[in-house]
Amino acid sequence: MDLKLDHHNEDRLTIVEVEGEIDVYTAPRLRELLIDLVNKGNFHLLVNMEKVDFLDSTGLGVLVGGLKRVRAHDGSLELVCTQERILKIFRITGLTKVFGIYASVDEAKEAHGRDK
Amino acid sequence: MDLKLDHHNEDRLTIVEVEGEIDVYTAPRLRELLIDLVNKGNFHLLVNMEKVDFLDSTGLGVLVGGLKRVRAHDGSLELVCTQERILKIFRITGLTKVFGIYASVDEAKEAHGRDK
Amino acid sequence: MATVELTFSALPAHVRTARLVATAIARRTGVEESLLDEVRLAVGEACSRAVEAHRAHCPGEPIRIELRDDSGRFEVTVSDLAPSDEHEQERPLDLSMLSDSYTSGFGIAVIAGLADDVEVFPSPKGMRIRMSWPAGLNGHAAG
């Protein structure tokens, strides 16, 4: 399974839809997309991981890299994820404390509405 | 996919239903079944290959071995097969000339009815 | 250097691993979907043959399969260490000569019928079978 990427804006959020495997082989494409979005002035990213089958530490590295980039612009990078197998990887690496993780896009949007 | 084997008698024919992969790993089980059937006096075998996903030359060897055994008792070993990928292997090895190959169990039964 | 090399002990189960690897790499290399069946079968045959030969002659020795995707083709080489004195040449079909063991030479016949290009190198130190198929331009990995 390869990686499919898509994105669109909703309110102030840029929603990045990720489908497939984020691994050492495909992660560079996600990295490029995140860098590109930030360069174009999108600083509030919400990455939807619900259709991700496989995530390895290269993928984690790319997400962390994205987070650092948006933070440099006072932005945010948050995740939508309910899959236990994927959540486990964030937990093992302690990254649940670093990323906001929501159960749905709507829940994330709501939280954002409150913040701002 | 592993190998599933089943058999039952219809008229004078013993129909052997084979499902899955006949390869170097599973062929010994098919060989045992054929030997067992012959030892118990079943000399007219019809092997239904319609649910076979994979056949390699070990599988061919087992079928040829079965044919030799039934011939020693004036019997027959015939096949039901319409799958092109499987037929191809019989063709490549010249075995289409050695085995009777039918398009269905009924067709094989009819041909047998005429013979006898 | 071969792109990927797999070494395995002479057990039938490992033939499945070899088939799996060959099919996955062929797909990635851009071999056409319609040819993947042939790759799987031909590589399986070559490995089965090697496993049988090792079990007869040198069960403790490993079998090697190399998979390359340089050169615009997908190339697979299976090498065994069993003395190949069996003269598995083509013979006219004669049922009384056919046995249900490997010496019947079906394996080589199947490989020859399926691979786009085959070379067989028998030697007293073992047999090497090299097969190849055209690889698409949209294969991803070189090296």
Add this chain to the structure above:
Amino acid sequence: MATVELTFSALPAHVRTARLVATAIARRTGVEESLLDEVRLAVGEACSRAVEAHRAHCPGEPIRIELRDDSGRFEVTVSDLAPSDEHEQERPLDLSMLSDSYTSGFGIAVIAGLADDVEVFPSPKGMRIRMSWPAGLNGHAAG
């Protein structure tokens, strides 16, 4: 002798081949279905780490993965040839220290969190990571 040994050049695509092989053999060896995900991920991590290390230090050298199923456990050893001077030890999480490259040590953290048993042997000549999982009694192939 390792039951199966896979050698591959330092390319990300081959990490997928390694994952595929490890998962297939783990399944056959009788590792529980619920653990196969962990096998796939941990083996992938170890191989990704090795690929990154080779690309930085010795892109022409091959990486080796050995898979054994003797001893009642499914054991995987990934060996690279890159000098491991990076001291990938555990550190408290500090975002400013995290980079999006491998030195962040997530890989080792993931492996440690997933494998039933892990040993890491760093050395100036390369790193070796050995992981293992319990294998069921209904595994088919030994040797």
